[in-house]
Amino acid sequence: GAGFLGSFLCERLLEMGHSVVAFDMSNGEKIEPLLEHPKFRFVQDSILNVPTLSREIERSDIVVHFAAVADPKRYVTEPLVTLQIDLQGALNVFRLAAKNKVKVAFASTSEVYGKNPNVPWKEDDDRVLGSTHINRWCYGTAKAAGEHYCYAYHQQEGMPFVIFRFFNVYGPRLDDLGSGRVLPIFLKQCFHGDPITMHGDGLQTRSFVYVTDAVECVLKGIFEKKAEGQVFNIGSGDELSIMDLAKALKKAGGFKSPIEHVTHKKVFGDSYEDIPRRAPDVSKAKRLLGWNATTSLEDGLRQTIAYYKEQVG
Secondary structure, X not given: OOOHHHHHHHHHHHHOOOOEEEEEOOOOHHHHHHOOOOOEEEEXXXXXXXXXXXXXXXXXXXXXXXXXXXXXXXXXXXXXXXXXXXXHHHXXXXXXXXXXXXXXXXXXXXXXXXXXXXXXXXXXXXXXXXXXXXXXXXXXXXXXXXXHXXXXXXHXXXXXXXXXXXXXXXXXXXXXXXXXXXXXXXXXXXXXXXXXXXXXXXXXXXXXXXXXXXXXXXXXXXXXXXXXXXXXXXXXXXXXXXXXHHHHHHHHHOOOOOEEEEOHHHHHOOOOOOOOOOOEOOHHHHHHHOOOOOOOHHHHHHHHHHHHHHHHO
């Protein structure tokens, strides 16, 4: 509740008049402006701490489960931590929610599709994953197992749920500058005038969706009855290469950094395998929820740049 997506969702839920509890291990920096709100409460704890988690879920109407390790470098270097939080933590949430008949909104990922070459991906498409000895796949595997548990708890214990598969959500508060996912890494390099490090040839594609657009889809899915028991892709309809992302970022910020190619092995070591194309079919969200992304890449990058520029002064 105090991370990137969670902080934006807390803001919107409070704007809508709901009472919100953010449960998070962090220090709450991203939700600091909300701490004095009369309908907001912050619980600093881990979803691996079952007694505290149980107490909060018992009091809730809906649990939005966004807690996860989602940094590629971490799930390559810390697979055990990734599996403990992303799988064991999710099982704690589902078990307690099912026991208390509480609806769950589960943050899954585009990673569950793996290397399926048939892009764009629909929600019922096959998953094509790499070898289990490649740590890169532990994150997507944990999230896919979480989806299976949602269906199982619904079938056998009546737990209502909705699943969101996020495709490269970006915006303010994403990660610390220089770490985590691609944009904060590129931005730190641009701010310092250093070369932008392009992994591989830069032709690998992703689908970037601005955070406020993604949150609006989550809100529609949470409160729409016909969304229960469904999985939704959340992304933009535009498939963009990482090379083109770097060029768009340079243009939006007026940056002069050159682009420098590095191998995936140099960045991640031997336990990584890249996905050459990743893009969603978002027609289901449009059809059932009336949602589609409306923020252009140019506008989203400008807002993201402005946020991080203010952070670094």
